[in-house]
Amino acid sequence: MDADATLYAVALAGVERQLTERIEELIARRDTLQRLADGDRALLGDRAVALLQRMADLGFPVDEVANARQGWVLAKALVPEGFDDYLTYLEHALDDAQYVALIKRAAEAVAWEPDDPRVDELATALADHYLANPAHLKVVTALQARSDTATRYRLIAHHGEEQIPATMRATALFETRLRAAGIQIPRPDSR
16 A cells, blocks of 8 residues: 555556466366366266366366376276266365375376486375375275276276376386285286
C-alpha cells in the first residue's frame, strides 16, 4: 500500500503473470484428462477414471497420470480379476501424504541420470515406506500375485521403462530391496 505507482504496477503484473501461468497449467491438465477420460471410461471404468482425476488433483504431473493410465489398461487386460482390488489399495495409499510425495518424486526420476545418487535414495525410501506400510505394499503385489506368470508382472510393472534408464534402475533396486525383505516379486529373468 505504501509502494509508489511504479512498484505497485510491477507487483500487480507479477501476480497477474503467475495467475495466468497457473490457469494455463490447470486448463492443460483438465484438457488432457478430458481427452483421456473419453476413451478411458470404456477401457477402465468410472472408478479408475476418478482415480486418474484424483492423481491430477493431488498434483501428479500430466505425464505420470498418462503413464498410470497406460499401465492400468494393460493391468486390466492381463489381470482383470485383480484390477478392482488394486484400485482399492491405490485409493487408500493416495490418502497417505508421504506415499503421494514418494510417488511424485519417482515421477521426477525420469529426468535423472541412471547413476544419480538420488536413484538409490529414492529406491531405498520407496522400499522402506512400502515395508513399513503393508497395506501399501499390496499396490505392488496385488496384480502380480494373481498373475499366472512372471511375464504378466513384468509387462505391468515395467511398462514404459524401456527408454528411461533411471526409472529402470530405481525399479530394479526397489524390487531387490523388497525381495531381500522376503516379499515375493518375480525376477526379471524368471518365466
